[in-house]
Amino acid sequence: MKAPAISYWSLQLLLGWINFAMTAPMIYLYLGLPLVMRQQGWSGTAIGLFQLAGLPAVLKFVLAAPVDRWARDTAGYRRWSLVLLVGYAASLVALAGLDIGKTGFTTLFALAMLASLFGTWADAPVNALAIRCLPETERMRAGTIRSAASSLGAVFGGGAMLILHDRVGWSWPFFVLGVGLLLALVGLYLIRPVHLDTIATPKRSEVGVRQWVGYFASAQRRRWVVVLMLYFPFIGTAWVYLKPLLLDQGLPSGQVAVVAGLLGGVVGALGSLLGGYVTYRRGLHYALPGFAMLALVALAALSAALASHASLPLLTACTVLLALAMGASAGLVFGMMMYYTREGLTAVDYGLQSSLFVLTRTVVPMLAGLLLDHFGYLGMLSALMAGMLGIGYWSLRFVRGMGEMPPKMGRVA
Structure with missing residues (x-):
């Protein structure tokens, strides 16, 4: 029924x-x-x-x-x-x-x-x-x-x-x-x-090490794990460092809280919903590489604004674009995680994916901090753009080789 x-x-x-x-x-x-x-x-x-x-x-x-x-x-x-x-x-x-x-x-x-x-x-x-x-x-x-x-x-x-x-x-x-x-x-x-x-x-069925390792037995799931671990951290790391970046550009802390806190959070939520709509209407083959390109454009725009010592309105526009890309990317990854689970191991597979997601979401900002200390914001953002370009290329290969998996995801099926 x-x-x-x-x-x-x-x-x-x-x-x-x-x-x-x-x-x-x-x-x-x-x-x-x-x-x-x-x-x-x-x-x-x-x-x-x-x-x-x-x-x-x-x-x-x-x-x-x-x-x-x-x-x-x-x-x-x-x-x-x-x-x-x-x-x-x-x-x-x-x-x-x-x-x-x-x-x-x-x-x-x-x-x-x-x-x-x-x-x-x-x-x-x-x-x-x-x-x-x-x-x-x-x-x-x-x-x-x-x-x-x-x-x-x-x-x-x-x-x-x-x-x-x-x-x-x-x-x-x-x-x-x-x-x-x-x-x-x-x-x-x-x-x-x-x-x-x-x-x-x-x-x-039994739940243990064999089941955790068995998750990677499928070639399709192995390719998905690369997307899972690398699709979000680069745009997410830029968001982590956005508040100190804006402070270092001379914005008062109150304005930073409004721009990167309140406004960014609301736009991120709207980006998630808009990303879901686009995925449903156009399909995963369009959304996955498309949102990666959007994230790359957002990182490039922030870098250009930083290099040109842009005014508050332009920095605000870059923040909105970054939040939009971040929300769309996160919503897409969270949605795909629900498809890559095995029968009888739903919680285990979801938990394993979440752990892998958290691992790179934690490690990439740490490495970015080292780049920031040695090469400044532009050096850090350049590395994030390179990473986003790489995962964007992988995403394009991923959807081309995906066929009918996972089923009924937007217009893929």
Whole structure:
């Protein structure tokens, strides 16, 4: 029995809200909280070490293994999601109970890592649930909505929650973020039973090292992994360094927050949705190399503006173009991840892809920082353009050799 299209839109928006509610706390913890820590007199070393609390994100493929081992049907994925989201919300409440002026590094680090653990772990069953509930024709849209939700979560967690902290104190941002997770829990109950029963439960199989290695047995998946690991990091790294770049160009911090924070986040969300529409209408063969070219143009425009000491309006235009390319690229990658999973190993395969994605998204900015120190912004951006040109060429080869895989992705099928 196929549900009406309107039902899938309801489910899509619900899953988008759940991803928004899971993303915003992470953004606040690792992008917003360092500012609060600095205001409290914490050292740069302590703030840097605090970022290690996000390490569970790299191990998502390990965390996803028990999910697929003990929950193979959609109802099981929902139960896992509920339990882990409760733990996520509880860890935020525990953080809200701290007195930041008297709390030591170890306590803050431990609770932040606990929140990161639950948030990272919950991502596997939630998105496995999305993959199992949605037909193949809806999965690209799900990826773009997830990317848009993440962009808006970044605006909310990295902007609105900092303002809330400044006005009412330490605890309230965590309470608000916790309420968002509780609403996500309610949302999980709103998933109609017809969606939970649309796909037959796959046969139970072992989950371990052999299954992780087995993911790379397919030549098509090996080619996809190259796209997965290299398509986003170059444009994403430019976004990481955009705020310090704008500051170094003489823009006041308030303007940087508006241009690269609020405006960029909203445009990134719109870019994700627009990218999903283009992919659906024109197909993956057009979108994958096309969005890579858009990212290359955005990097070139930013480099040209930097070299010419451009004015604020031109830098703002470059920021908008960069955010648009970043949102479109992220939405496309997130959508494709939903197609490259094996029957009975949905959470494991999604977790493995997420870990690989996070790995290069972390390493490339580190290497770019070294280039920045030695060759300046133009040298760093030149390297990012070279990398984007390379993955753009690979993307063109990838779609030409893809044939009918994955099925029903936009107009590919």
